[in-house]
Amino acid sequence: MIRFFNEDIDYKLPHKQKTRQWLTEQAKQEGYRIGELNYIFCSDEYVLQVNRDYLQHDYYTDIITFDQREEDDKLEGDIFISVERVADNAKQLNITPELEMRRVLAHGLLHLCGYGDKLDEEATAMRQHEENWMAVFPA
Template sequence: MIRFFNEDVPYKLLQKRIISQWLKKQAEQEDYAVGDLNYVFCSDDHILQVNRDYLQHDYYTDIITFDQSEEEALIEGDIFISVDRVADNASQLAITTEQEMHRVLAHGMLHLCGYGDKTDEEAAHMRMKEDKWLQELHQLLPKNG
């Protein structure tokens, strides 16, 4: 089950049911099942503290993914997303915060499916996967207007 929580920000993810179904479908296409997965929307300050406490990193980031799965091909974990970073990144990319949030949601799930982004090659492959997943989400979301 995919759940969405707010830690210290009043962020409201739109179309939660569709987003959950989309994420599960994408995981299945990667030969993974989704168990308990928590997305936690938080502030820059909160994610910085998580980064310091658990990863010994002293910098802001848009997402931190914790894999809690004890079984192969089962996704379980916690994904912290800084709403502040997502909004700032969206502004820099000249896209909506919602569009960037969808990319970050996919990014976290891709990490739990075993994809990395430490090298340029890994990051390029991750971006290609994100783009593919986002095209599929676009087909599921209601059209505006």
Template sequence: MIRFFNEDIDYKLPQKQITREWLKRQAEHEGYAVGDLNYIFCSDEYVLQVNRDYLQHDYYTDIITFDQREEESKIEGDIFISVERVIDNAKQLNLPVEQEMRRVLAHGLLHLCGYGDKTDEEVQRMRTKEDEWLENW
């Protein structure tokens, strides 16, 4: 079950059911079933505090993903998304906010599918996968 929550902001994800189906379909394409997956929409400050408290990082980011799986083939986790970062990134990239939000939603799920973004090679692979997923929207 994919769920969407707001923590300290009021954000309404457009097309929730279509988004759930799209994310589930993409995870299945990667060879994973989706169990309990929570997307938590929040502010920059909320994500910053999560980053500090759990990862000992002191910087803003658009997304933080926590893998909570108990079975290797089943995705479960919590994904925190800073709506403010997504909006700012969309403006900087001259993209619709909805498109950038879909990219970030995909990015978090791709982390849970085993994709990283620490090296230049990993970043390129992640971007390629994000683009593939967005084409299947």
């Protein structure tokens, strides 16, 4: 079950049901099923505080993913997304905020699938997977 929540910001994800189906199908393509997966939309400040409290990082980021799975093939976790950071990234990339949000949603799920992005080669592979997933979002 994929659920979407707002924490300290008012955000309405476009195409919720399509997005759930798309994420579920992409996880399946990676060999996983979805358990309880929560996307929490929030502000820059909220994500910064989560970053400080749980990861001891003192910087802004667009997404933080917490893996809470209990079974190897079942994805479960909480994914915090800064709506403000996503909007800023979209401006810099000259794309719509909706498109950038979709990429970030995929990014969080890819982390749960085991993909990293700390090393250059990991980031390249992550970006390629994001692009592949984006290309199959239902019309």
